[in-house]
Amino acid sequence: MARRTTATKDAGDADYAEKIVDIDVEEEMQGAFLEYAYSVIYSRALPDARDGLKPVQRRILFSMAEMGLRPDRGHVKSSRVVGDVMGKYHPHGDGAIYDALVRMAQPFTMRLPLVDGHGNFGSLDDGPAASRYTEARLAPAALLMTTGLDEDTVDFIPNYDDQLLQPAVLPAAFPNLLVNGASGIAVGMATNMAPHNLVEVIGAARHLISNPSCSLDDLMKFVPGPDLPQGGKIVGLDGIRDAYLTGRGSFRTRATTRIEKITPRKMGIVVTELPYLVGPEKVIEKIKDNVQSKKLQGISDVKDLTDRKHGLRLVIxxxxxxxxEAVLEQLYKLTPMEDNFAINNVALVDGQPRTLGLKELLRVYVDFRTDVVRRRSEFRLRKRKDRLHLVEGLLVAILDIDEVIQVIRSSDDAGTAKGRLMDVFDLSDPQATYILDLQLRRLTKFSRIELENEKSELERQIEELEAMLGDEKLLLRTVSGELADVAKAHGTPRRTVLLESAGNPVSATTPLEVADDPCWVLLSSTGLMARTTTADPIPTEGGRSKHDVIVGAVRTTARGEVGLVTSLGRMVRLSALELPTLPPTNGSPSLSGGAPLAAYVDLPAGEEPLTIVSLAPEAGGVALGTASGVVKRVTADYPGRPDFDVISLRDGDSVVGAVQLRSGQEYPVEDLVFITSDAQLLRFPAGAVRPQGRGGGGIAGIKLATGQRAVFFGAVDPGADAVVVTSSGSSGALPGTEAGSLKVTPYAEYPAKGRATGGVRCHRFLKGEDTLVLAWAGATPARAAGANGVALELPPATGRRDGSGVPATAAIARIAGPVAGAPQGP
Structure with a gap:
């Protein structure tokens, strides 16, 4: 037992007297706690299942409607709205009111926002500005919630001080609880409801109206799952069905991502949508923490490139x-890029908290909306009957207006006039009062026509309203039709992708790091580079390709390196790992998905890439030929530097060709071939050239005439089916502007000669031609491409080694043969 002390005042005593009341402490605490718990449950934390609003949200929308803050009017300061709500309807702090106002204005929180906010209403990572800095008005969807309040559609209850009336629930022309969801923590219970798509929810509600005994599976054909404001993906639908059946369940939400090349040398994961209520800063912070703790591997940088124009863009x-793919799976596992949403559909039904499934939620709303439409129809019916009664009396007065005026003029006062009008014309009290208030401008012939038309329209409307109120099916059809109009006017496409299952984790089948598997590194004539996913032989498809030709191909591994040989005699190391990978193909490889060489090597002006070679010692040495006719075989003892010289060039000289001798380091069997600008071809054994170190300047390869230069250097297997391709033109023409003459000759037509000799003629110039603009020798099938990489046709091979060419259809930029190790074409 405990004592409660109260003070009483006797009538004739100035001092207070104490009165002690014995109470039970346990009963007092139980009663106080139950009152508090009931207040929190009913008046704060849980939404009403009918309009889907908590009391504070309902009071905000009602107060804004009373203030006239419609969507077609200007915004007002949020602090004004907060003050009006707090002073009239909500007996709590301004912070709670403003927080509720902000939430209803955030498009990332509400699937269909009810407040149109102007200013900083916060983001997923930052809170909103103070109420004095923001402005608000009702959103178009809020009118659907408040329209009909003046038509006796819902009950009104006193406010906290019994001075004003407020709606116990809003009319709610759409299922707001399912569309926008809800969250709240009460005493001993909580609610957490996911947002849904308006069109889908209304479709399910209309189906329930037409088929009251439908099953949950029937409704889920319309509502397959939540539709979150930020989009994203929902993985696994079993928990959703449990929630729709019992009111409790869970599902996993995933960010929407794509793997793309963010720079020519880097792959990245681009995040465009995040799970519900997860902000990019939270994700970035978690990624950095996991990277620092070494729980997350393979990430070098994270950038938030989100803006108003492009929306969310998080680049990893x-x-x-x-x-x-394996890194992305780690991100799903260790960061909020994959989150769990626990559904707990608790809402107030008839003032009592209940856990509701999908069908129960729709049933409560449909019954409520049906009652709203019925009450609205009854209100409109009363109003139209009252108006019809007045119009009928006015028509009686207009038919004999002169006598009406005489009765009024002859009466002593308004009361007498009203009584005499009622007696003379058999009118009711409202009709007589309305006639006395009649304006003289209504006493025209046209006014009579208007009244008769109004009477006919009122009778028609009354008939329709009575028919609807008398037929439950017609009433439900009206409710369904209004819902369809709402969906048509305010519906939006689904944003969230629903996935039955995430499948097997990528990390279970795919290693985190790229394996050092064999592959090919390829260089195209237009300067694109890429690597294949396997080391399988590259098919040539008969020597034809729709685009580009491969001028360099090296068999290596994914973590290996290749060397790029340039026209200034340098070799630059390139990592195969940094190159984009090409998908497997059944045709000739095309590097249209490759990356430009400039992304990996910054060559100065005047230095051109020639080809790529293997850096492995066992791959064989490299042979170089210069424009001045110098030839050199380079030993394969390459340093570990990023770039180095492989030949010492004289002033003004440059490398015109480089080739890897694949048949042996010491005793190669290939022929080395020079072709000069004056159409001289020299072939001699590669074994005739002694290997030199990188600092060597080479030896004489071909004897050049005065003013001439070598235009091609390469290696040809004398036992293979090879051809020589030459293209002639004028030395005065701009490079690439003149197609010239083109000739293809079997390589066997040219005899071998000794090194440092003059060679034999390989092309006869036509009139106007004085130089070879392009030449090539190699194994068939030979493939040609223009400067833009488009494949060009070559003429058939002829037997005349010194014959003239045929006119070419277009200027050829590069010629290449099959990739070494590939099967030969026909």
Whole structure:
């Protein structure tokens, strides 16, 4: 037991007297706690299942409607709205009111926002500005919630001080609880409801109206799952069905991502949508923490490139050598890019908290909306009957207006006039009062026509309203039709993708780091580079390709390196791991998906890339030929530097060709071939050239005439089916502007000669031609491409080694043969 002390005042005593009342402490605490719990449950934390609003949200929308803050009017300061709500309807702090106002204005929180906010209403990572800095008005969807309040559609209850009336529930022309969801923590219970798509929810509600005994599976054909404001993906639908059946369940939400090349040398994961209520800063912070703790590997940088124009864009840069798919799976596992949403559909039904499934939620709303439409129809019926009664009396007065005026003029006062009108014309009290208030401008012939038309329209409307109120099916059809109009006017496409299952984790089948598997590194004539996913022989498809030709191909591994040989005699190391990968193909490889060489090597002006070679010692040495006719075989003892010289060039000289001798380091069997600008071809054994170190300047390869230069250097297997391709033109024409003459000759037509000799003629110039603009020798099938990479046709091979060419259809930029190791074409 405990004592409660109260003070009483006797009538004749100035001092207070104490009165002690014995109470039970346990009963007092139970009663106080139950009152508090009931207040929190009913008046704060849980939404009403009918309009889907908590009391504070309902009071905000009602107060804004009373203030006239319609969507077609200007915004007002949020602090004004907060003050009006707090002073009239909500007996709590301004912070709670403003927080509720902000939430109803945030498009990332509400699937269909009810407040149109102007200013900083916050983001997923930052809170809103103070109420004095923001402005608000009702959103178009809020009118659907408040329209009909003046037509006796819902009950009104006193406010906290019994001075004003407020609606106990809003009319709610759409299922707001399912569309916008809800969250709240009460005493001993909580609610957490996911947003849904307006069109889908209304479709399910209309189906329930037409088929009251439908099953949950029937409704889920319309509502397959939540539709979150930020989009994203929902993985696994079993928990959703449980929630729709019992009111409790869960599902996983995933960010929407794509793996793309963010720079020519880097792959990245681009995040465009995040799970519900997850902000990019939260994701970035978690990624950095996991990277620092070494729980997350393969990430080199994270950038938030979100803006108003493009929306969310979070770029996660993946380190070279790591599989982006495996890194993405780690991100799903260790960061909020995959989140769990627990559904707990608790809402107030008849003032009592209940856990509701999908069908129960729709049933409560449909019954409520049906009652709203019925009450609205009854209100409109009363109003139209009252108006019809007045119009009928006015028509009686207009038919004999002169006598009406005489009765009024002859009466002593208004009361007498009203009584005499009622007696003379058999009118009711409202009719007589309305006639006395009649304006003289209504006493025209046209006014009588208007009244008769109004009477006919009122009778028609009354008949329709009575028919609807008398037929439950017609009433439900009206409710369904209004819902369809709402969906048509305010519906939006689904944003969230629903996935039955995430499948097997990528990390279970795909290693995190790229394996050092064999592959090919390819260089095209237009300067694109890429690597294949396997080391399988590259098919040539009969020597034809729709685009580009491969001028360099090296068999290596994914983590290996290749060397780029340039016209200034340098070799630049390139990592195969940094190159984009090409998908497997059944045709001739095309590097249209490759990356430009300039992304990996910054060559100065005047230095051109020639080809790529292997850096492995066992791959064989490299042979170089210069424009001045110098030839050199380079030993394969390459340093570990990023770039180095492989030949010492004289002033003004440049390398015109480089080739890897694949048949042996010491005793190669290939022929080395020079072709000069004056159409001289020299072939001699590669074994005739002694290997030199990188600092060597080479030896004489071909004897040049005065003013001439070598235009081609390469290697040809004398036992292979090879051809020589030459293209002639005028030395005065701009490069690439003149197609010239083109000739293809079997390589066997040219005899071998000794090194440092003059060679034999390989092309006869036509009139106006004085130089070879392009030449090539190699194994068939030979493939040609223009400067833009488009494949060009070559003429058939002829037997005349010194014959003239045929007119070419277009200028040829590069010629190449099949990739070494590939099957030969026909």
């Amino acid at each position: 840069e993946v380190k070279n050598g790591f599989n982006p």
